[in-house]
Amino acid sequence: MTQHASYGEVHGPRAGEISRRGFMRRMLGVGVGILSLEFLGGTLAFLWPNLTEGLGAEITIGSATDINNAQPEWKNGLPYIYGPANLFIVNVPAAKARVEGDGSVSSPIEDPGTDLDEDLPLADRSVLALWRKCPHLGCQVPQLCDQSQWFECLCHGSKYTVLGEKRDGPAPRGMDGFPVLSVDGVYVVDTSQIVNGPPPGTVTFDQRAPTDMPHCTG
Amino acid sequence: MTIEKRPNATADKNAPTQAPDRAPMVSPGTGPKLPGPPGVPGTERFRLLAYVKQESMVRVDKRPDETLLTWPHLLRAEFLMAMLISGLLVVTSLWIQAPLEEMANPAVTPHVAKAPWYFLGLQEILSYFNATVAGVIVPTFYLLGLAAIPFIDRTPFKAARDRKLMWVFFLCLMLGGLLVTLIGSFFRGPGWNWVWPWEGLFFNL
Amino acid sequence: MNAVMRFIKESALWRSLFRQPYPNTSRTRALAVMNNVFLHLHPVRVKRHAVRYTYTFCLGGISFFLFLALTVTGLYLMFFYVPSVSRAYQDIQAIEASVAFGTLVRNMHRWAAHLMVLTVFLHMIRVFYHGAYKPPREFNWVVGVILLFLTLMLSFTGYLLPWDQIAFWAITVGTQMALYAPLLGQESSFFLLGGIQVGQETLLRFYVLHVIAFPLIAAIFMIVHFWRIRKDGGISGPV
Numbered sequence: 157m158t159q160h161a162s163y164g165e166v167h168g169p170r171a172g173e174i175s176r177r178g179f180m181r182r183m184l185g186v187g188v189g190i191l192s193l194e195f196l197g198g199t200l201a202f203l204w205p206n207l208t209e210g211l212g213a214e215i216t217i218g219s220a221t222d223i224n225n226a227q228p229e230w231k232n233g234l235p236y237i238y239g240p241a242n243l244f245i246v247n248v249p250a251a252k253a254r255v256e257g258d259g260s261v262s263s264p265i266e267d268p269g270t271d272l273d274e275d276l277p278l279a280d281r282s283v284l285a286l287w288r289k290c291p292h293l294g295c296q297v298p299q300l301c302d303q304s305q306w307f308e309c310l311c312h313g314s315k316y317t318v319l320g321e322k323r324d325g326p327a328p329r330g331m332d333g334f335p336v337l338s339v340d341g342v343y344v345v346d347t348s349q350i351v352n353g354p355p356p357g358t359v360t361f362d363q364r365a366p367t368d369m370p371h372c373t374g
Numbered sequence: 375m376t377i378e379k380r381p382n383a384t385a386d387k388n389a390p391t392q393a394p395d396r397a398p399m400v401s402p403g404t405g406p407k408l409p410g411p412p413g414v415p416g417t418e419r420f421r422l423l424a425y426v427k428q429e430s431m432v433r434v435d436k437r438p439d440e441t442l443l444t445w446p447h448l449l450r451a452e453f454l455m456a457m458l459i460s461g462l463l464v465v466t467s468l469w470i471q472a473p474l475e476e477m478a479n480p481a482v483t484p485h486v487a488k489a490p491w492y493f494l495g496l497q498e499i500l501s502y503f504n505a506t507v508a509g510v511i512v513p514t515f516y517l518l519g520l521a522a523i524p525f526i527d528r529t530p531f532k533a534a535r536d537r538k539l540m541w542v543f544f545l546c547l548m549l550g551g552l553l554v555t556l557i558g559s560f561f562r563g564p565g566w567n568w569v570w571p572w573e574g575l576f577f578n579l
Numbered sequence: 580m581n582a583v584m585r586f587i588k589e590s591a592l593w594r595s596l597f598r599q600p601y602p603n604t605s606r607t608r609a610l611a612v613m614n615n616v617f618l619h620l621h622p623v624r625v626k627r628h629a630v631r632y633t634y635t636f637c638l639g640g641i642s643f644f645l646f647l648a649l650t651v652t653g654l655y656l657m658f659f660y661v662p663s664v665s666r667a668y669q670d671i672q673a674i675e676a677s678v679a680f681g682t683l684v685r686n687m688h689r690w691a692a693h694l695m696v697l698t699v700f701l702h703m704i705r706v707f708y709h710g711a712y713k714p715p716r717e718f719n720w721v722v723g724v725i726l727l728f729l730t731l732m733l734s735f736t737g738y739l740l741p742w743d744q745i746a747f748w749a750i751t752v753g754t755q756m757a758l759y760a761p762l763l764g765q766e767s768s769f770f771l772l773g774g775i776q777v778g779q780e781t782l783l784r785f786y787v788l789h790v791i792a793f794p795l796i797a798a799i800f801m802i803v804h805f806w807r808i809r810k811d812g813g814i815s816g817p818v
């Protein structure tokens with residue numbers, strides 16, 4: 157219907173130009189877009205968990221003496237279970253002695269010291285805070301198994317050494333943990349940042365293979 | 375029969391030379407220069423645009439067709455279905471008790487920790503593959519793959535033989551999902567070890 | 580009796596509610612559907628095969644009906660439930676033990692939820708079987724996939740609320756999968772749980788999502804879904 161072209165045509169800008177109306181429309185679009193993004197960001201920020209206690213905060217565990225009082229076997233290398241934050245507090249020198257002595261320790265270690273720097277290898281630190289949530293699917297890892305001196309998850313059979321290195325099972329890595337600090341001789345665990353467990357295949361201590369000894373779980 | 379009143383519409387090539395009885399007939403070509411003032415009743419002139427052999431678009435006589443009135447036909451079907459489902463639901467709920475175990479205790483892991491049944495396929499896959507693949511990539515691919523079906527299969531044909539590839543793809547998703555879900559639900563026990571259903575059921579709804 | 584009925588039906592109140600007599604002619608039946616806000620989700624006329632039970636098996640309709648049933652039973656349960664780790668479990672026990680019809684309502688809510696997941700899947704399979712995702716219905720299929728996801732999320736968030744061992748460990752295991760995301764896995768799990776592990780914050784988060792956020796979003800998408808069915812020319816034809 158070429159003879160009626162004038163009916164529907166809007167006088168627009170020349171090619172390559174943008175009309176004032178087009179410009180305004182585009183700016184409006186951009187504005188609404190930015191606003192939506194801000195709204196989304198604000199929503200995320202608002203809903204971000206706000207933790208002041210429990211797991212996520214800095215948790216005071218106590219001095220070496222406190223821990224030994226709470227659990228006398230700590231000096232013999234059996235990890236201390238700190239319930240409220242679901243942690244194993246490992247007395248590393250004692251635990252190493254326990255594994256080497258296959259469950260028995262000739263000279264108990266009351267105070268493992270304050271070598272807590274995160275750059276140190278796990279085996280050279282004084283104290284470790286291992287999280288009892290299995291890195292596989294989150295089951296609770298039970299206390300050290302007597303037969304193997306490993307942590308053995310009941311759910312799907314992942315097995316970890318006393319330092320949390322993975323030795324067997326479907327878990328993607330070793331047990332996760334948290335940085336430990338010493339404040340005036342009192343151990344404090346900073347649970348605000350999870351330290352992922354060592355990748356599978358890391359062997360810094362305890363060379364035994366899963367077939368070498370009896371286990372608590374199949 | 376379609377008749378257009380606008381005087382300057384383009385001529386229709388299919389207009390029959392012989393017009394039916396009552397149609398005002400105007401020969402093609404005289405259209406644009408119609409005499410007579412516009413808008414004065416009785417002076418407009420019409421031209422034939424098309425002669426359609428079928429029934430007209432607007433049906434005057436209502437013959438049975440391929441549609442039914444929503445009230446009562448569809449509403450009756452919906453009502454009966456709603457009653458049936460309500461009945462089933464009440465009877466089931468009187469008869470089968472929803473599970474409730476001991477109170478949640480983070481310190482006691484049960485021997486079998488299973489996700490809800492619709493995620494057990496995923497949990498089963500998680501025991502085969504690397505975690506990122508099974509836990510994230512597979513479900514993402516599953517949903518995006520489903521959503522993409524209409525944009526991959528662009529042909530208008532609906533018969534199964536005309537969309538074999540899609541059928542294979544869809545059946546893989548469905549049957550694969552069903553298989554791993556069944557295994558995860560009924561064939562996995564403590565330690566996620568294989569257990570035959572008759573040796574013990576480890577399944578919660 | 581008739582006089583009473585006539586009085587009621589001729590009252591201003593009745594006639595302001597119902598603009599027409601009982602629909603028993605084609606004209607009034609069409610008007611009944613058009614003039615009612617709920618019925619007019621439907622077109623006035625539907626295709627003959629659309630009301631055959633064996634065409635749709637009513638699966639979409641059943642899913643929607645279950646959604647409504649879940650809304651009602653869920654509302655009932657909310658009157659007796661507090662989303663707190665120290666109360667939630669006892670509240671469920673109390674609903675079962677001392678609320679009239681409490682066990683029935685809880686069971687209905689739970690079984691309807693499981694059934695809905697099932698019917699939504701079956702509905703999707705039926706739609707695929709008929710090739711009903713083909714143009715012009717592509718977008719409605721996508722809306723459907725979103726509804727499938729929302730249905731799963733509704734069910735999953737509800738699963739935690741009884742706060743028993745099944746709930747706790749199922750959600751622990753289920754949310755742990757989010758930790759495996761290649762990017763921001765830890766952050767998304769932290770966000771989802773409202774903390775590092777399943778606890779009070781998780782229960783509150785899941786509760787809010789379960790009773791408000793997801794039902795609202797799902798309802799909006801269902802409206803779009805139904806509207807689209809009409810705009811795409813009603814339900815598709817047989818293969």
Ligand code: HEM
Nearest residue numbers: 635638639640642643703711719720723724726727814815
């Ligand atoms: C909450 C979940 C859902 C509800 C309540 C729902 C509801 C419905 C209803 C009532 C219909 C009418 C026809 C019938 O009953 O089959 C329908 C049709 C349809 N649904 Fe859904 N649906 C849901 C999920 C889905 C899903 C998961 C998909 C696909 C991925 C989907 C795709 C479609 C399509 C494409 C149609 C048109 C079918 C046709 O024209 O034959 N829907 N839906």
Ligand code: FES
Nearest residue numbers: 290292293309312
């Ligand atoms: S949760 Fe520990 S092995 Fe699966």
